[in-house]
Amino acid sequence: MKKRSLNFKLMTGGILIVLIPLVVVGAFSAWKSSDALTDIAVSQSEMIAKSVSGLVNMALLEEVKLVSGIAADANVIEATSGKTDGAMQRLTATMKKIGHDYETIFVTDSTGAIRADGIGGSYVGINIGERDYFATAKAGKANVGSVIKSKKTGSPVAVVAAPILGKNGEFQGIVAAALKIDFLVEQVVSTKVGKTGYAFMTDNAGTTVAHPKKEFILELNVNKLQGMEQIARQMMARESGSTNYTFNGVPKIAGFAPVQLTGWSVCFTQDQKEFLAPAHMIRNFILIIAVAFLALTVVGVLFFARGISRPITRS
Template identity: 20%
Template sequence: MNGNMTLRKKMLAIFIPLVLISGATISVVSYFITKADLEAALEENMTTTSAELTEATERRFVGHERIGDSLSSLLSSEGSNLEKEQMTNVLEDIIWNNEDTLGAGIWYEPYAYEEDTEFFGPYVYKEEEEAVYTEAYEEPDYDYPSWEWYEAGMASDGDAVWTEPYDDEETGITMLTTSVPFTNESGETIGVVTADIDLSTLQEHIGTSDMNGSGYAFMSDEAGQYIAHPDRDKVMTANVSDDGEFGESFANEEEEIRTMSYDGQDHLVYQQTLPTTGWTLSLAVPESELYAPLNQLLTQLIIYTIVIAGIGSIIIFIFSGRLTRHINTLKEKMGQVSEGDLNVNTSIDSNDEIGVLGSQFNKMTEDMNELLQSMRTTVFQLRDSSEQLSATSEETTASSQDINKAIRDVAESATS
């Protein structure tokens, strides 16, 4: 069957595989180059975004922590000279020094402020644009010395300590508290000052962050509890350990992009630890989201390859038709020549090799015609010469016969 393959089919058989192989090669190379570029851009984006979020969060915490440090310094040096009203005024002023601070309080050891006062804990918090003072935390039922934030502050060597996030019973909001101890003139720790951050601001900031429209961010404390997450149902209720492979990744403190299963699908995840609190900031991008443009590009490349192959096939079909038409014309004329018709001529209007071949064919038939004409003339001349020779031969023969007869006659006369 291949022996009877036409020129058109041969050209298509060569061109189409060539285009498809070239297109497939370009598609595969483009796919992997684009994938590498995407991953490099993502890594840069993740590290930049993580650094920005970490810096912004740390700035919030450091600014907030300074309020506790300032209150501690004031009480350690002037506490014995301050009345409760003066302390309240200080609290009402200082909470506005940091935008993210929700409230601040001063908490003396039982009976340390006054011998007849067991719980002394003035607290001031923000409510819209006003500072609200409350003594609700001085109630015996609240028993502030039993709370983690108080115990952690009293156990500190003077540095600020941070509690785990908790839901405040009085305000009903999730807070994070920094506690700083203060001393009396003898250097004895007699209480702590606290400053609280309403985590809703941080949760909103982290939960709505992404990487230029891709992926999302979330934060968890040292125990793995979600502090901030786009899925608000997980905040303060779920733990990263619930997410299998992702939960196990927290043992790895290296700041690098890793592929892991999270929330039921494969993600590229980058994690960074916050120095102040030890919390973990995580950035996650679903692979399906990251590689969606890449898969779209691959589909487009495949479509382009098929379209190019189709267009090329049409062009070859048209071109080969024109080419084979001239060749078939030459083949037909050569068949006529082979049958002895040397009066054929071609009229191929082309400036390419086929046109030259047609011109050479015409010249060949003209030359053959001239040769045959020359041969015909020669043959005719030879025939005429042959006829003349025959006539001359006949005349010579007749003359020879006459001479022979005359000789015989003379001979006969002499003998008689």
């Protein structure tokens, strides 16, 4: 009985001497590596979102410059008062050059009635005076309107508009071009990291305008998604940042940044499980090492305990 008790004490003590440091070191290493990887992933998600939103902003600024340049054309200015022949020729020539990026380009008068367009006059007579881009242009600011689904192609388009001003700076109408945003969508969705990291973009009302899953475009609103309430509020407030969240039971991280020109927002998201995989590998490796050392310790302590306890019991 004494021998068994001594053996047990020696074995238990030896195992604990080896096991406790391994458990402490292993837990600390896994915890620190998880924290470090999470910090890196969160920071990276915001940088990616800012990078993509910056590219989108620059692309839209170029489109605004193009339309603003057309608004200063003498023939286009004349069209606001009914002299449309020169404007029709100018707009038709412009469409031949940039038509692959636009569905149409047109000129309105000060009430919003379309006077001329670049596709044979099919838009002439339509009034767009209640559209958001017209109101903003009327206030003197070139802008990009809300993304809508094209009735012609079903693809998302955004109208780029610039005011037409008279000699004394008075508002006479606008030049507007329906921009196909396919190239912007591709720019956003081509941003991928690993298997689960991707970017998407919303407009200033939270409606998705770019997403790897095309069926979500103009159909999904982040304000209505459970688990994304806080992120949606920050995106709608044109904030930049990053955070952790859970969506459909999956822990994720997200970084987001606004498109300054439009108030749209780009978000980059990734599953925590993926970016924490290296930390999990470290944890599993430590567990394997711990089990191996434990087995060796048990064998070593067993022989050691027997070597000590036998002489004691004989005496």
